[in-house]
Amino acid sequence: MLRLSKKVEYAILALQFISNKDDKFATAKEISDSLEIPFEFLSKSLQTLMKKGILESQLGVRGGYQLARSPNKITIQEVIVALEGRSGLVDCTYKKSNETCDKIETCLLKNPMAVLQNRINSIFKQTTIAQLSGEVKN
Amino acid sequence: MLRLSKKVEYAILALQFISNKDDKFATAKEISDSLEIPFEFLSKSLQTLMKKGILESQLGVRGGYQLARSPNKITIQEVIVALEGRSGLVDCTYKKSNETCDKIETCLLKNPMAVLQNRINSIFKQTTIAQLSGEVKN
């Protein structure tokens, strides 16, 4: 509950790892070995991050992944959205406007939850990969 | 992902309902009918909230539930903790101190995530049932 999925958790660790390698390419194998993360599982997340423009990949023999931009420009929010799609505290806060729930008129949850959601999102938007590796101040 | 469970969602709605009934007892049946929530499922949550001191119950025929204290003294955080037990963004932020994960020395996730967790918790601690029914300001 209110837990980050392994997909996101692994991805953040991997991004830190890649970030620390700096200019060289990091291979999925190398990352999964170092961090003891299932290779196939990690690979798919890296591929997703690539498609979303967070990572760049190089195919073939000396290939691998590198950050598409500076780690202080990559927020956790982006990583979450990339890997999970948009999500909300309650279903109705991320439903498209046309699929309204049938209790919409009387529901006392949607608006206040949307507010809380925004506050939480803003925490994730403010936190970058670079910050995580350094200290995060409270 | 980062979604409130139905248990918590229903419980919050139920607490709002009970709060609006004021001094009278609200029965689980009444609540589940009004809010269209599965009766048995809701009942268990209400019983848990009772054991945790958020609700008071009266057994027998004219029985039911009422708030154990004013709705502005009941935070969402309490409801979440009551129903889910403590939870964290990543496993290690809620593991007991003795069951440390084997990557503890090199892990770059635990401390920063604990910080984010605290920020999120503080949002939930600041939000009461009374506030939800009124407006929640951003």
Place this chain on the structure above:
DNA sequence: CGATAATACGATTATTTTAGTCGCATTTTA
């Protein structure tokens, strides 16, 4: 050119968590 080391990607399976149900016991009141 061909072997090898890498990513790309869809399909499938396994595991865990969440949601919901059932049955029966107990309590209280009218």
Place this chain on the structure above:
DNA sequence: TAAAATGCGACTAAAATAATCGTATTATCG
């Protein structure tokens, strides 16, 4: 003493998450 309620444990169902498998494609190096 019947009826209306909560209390509680065991069970089942469904959904989400995590992990695996198989195979195709791409690029480099010798």
